[in-house]
Amino acid sequence: MNKLIQTTYFFLSLLLLTGCDFESQTTIEISTEQQSVRELLELPAHMPTPAIPEFNPLTAEKITLGRFLFYDTRLSANQQQSCASCHEQGRAFADAVAQPLGSTGHQLVRNSQGLANIAYHSTLTWSNDTFFELEDQLNVPIRADNPIELGVTDAFLEEVLLRFSSDDDYQQLFTAAFPNSENDDVSMNKIIFALASFVRSMISASSPYDQYLAGDKSALTAQQIRGFQLFNGEKFECFHCHSGINFSSSYKDANTATDAIQFPFFNNGLYNVGGDGSYPSDDQGLYDLTLNPADKGFFRPQGLRNVAITPPYMHDGSIATLREVIEHYARGGSNTVSGVNAGDGALSPLKSGLVQGFDTTDEEIEAVIAFLESLTDQQFITDPKFSNPFEPQTAQ
Helix, strand or coil: CCHHHHHHHHHHHHHHHCCCCCCCCCCCCCCHHHHHHHHHHCCCCCCCCCCCCCCCCCCHHHHHHHHHHHCCHHHCCCCCCCHHHCCEHHHCCECCCCCCECCCCCECCCCCCCCCCHHHCCCCCCCCCCCCCHHHHCHHHHHCECCECCCCCHHHHHHHHHHHHCCHHHHHHHHHHCCCCCCCCCCHHHHHHHHHHHHHCCCCCCCHHHHHHCCCCCCCCHHHHHHHHHHCCCCCCHHHCCCCCCCCCCCCCCCCHHHCCCCCCECCCCCCECCCCECCCCCCECHHHHCCHHHCCEECCCCCCCHHHCCCECCCCCECCHHHHHHHHHHCCCEECCCCCCEEHHHCCCCCCCCCCCCCCHHHHHHHHHHHHCCCCHHHHHCHHHCCCCCCCCCC
């Protein structure tokens, strides 16, 4: 996201939250071609239009197909897991474990990220600077063999595709989603395009924070407003890495996609193995991809939408609560006192200059936590349009 746009958004939000009167929230210019996307996603006025790739235009039919695929265990080689196994709606499409297991019981090394507003991210996953579109990233959990998640390797691909092509209901869904396809075959590309469309539809924009920005001055408490001020202040400095409508420096929308920040990766001092800035050997972040020693411990800042209901935290789920996360940054890094990963992250030579540590009080920490809780969107985590289509729907 352009730094000027990023900063302007937060100053406008801060002015709104501190009592200045505006006739309306920031005006979003909407082109004619963006209007159909906004209507399809039911975007409120304060949310920009996400960037949708031209090669996979968003349609209601692809979203519907993607929803079925997201919840279907037949999309894993052994039919034991679906995407929803690690991305639960009630947890804002994250889960409650530090590091989940793949469909074969393979231990994964990274915490499952929530999927709310993923359409606005400029980069995807914790530490990959080559995935700019969901259509690229989705190949990893579905097709990769190390680690195995859904495990649809080449050896199982034909079998998995047959499960869907031989299902009459899915045949209708695929035909509706891809009416201009040269053939009626079910392909992995079509599956990925539909899944990407469904995941892009996961817009979270009805939290108390959003309601306040929309003009409801009773939506936030005085404590939450104070927490927002601290969040955006130069002492806590949260906003440097967690900014914009998604509270992440990884951001793009339809108007800023060509100017998006593509490499928002930082070492936050979580570890300092051996005193040289290293992270545990099973996951050193961006370094494992680039092999550049300067990239050790580099991870992408999480979006903070619904963060209060997505513990545990950090790339490896090693911090259990929001209070402990804030205390980590207040200290300037975490100290692992013993074991193979021993080291004081506050002393890491690779740590971001933004993680300097600061003095704070319990009252200030509680205020910031209260603000982060205001980002919880109850409508999002209960919305039937994101729910499991194979389960009976309860009345809302």
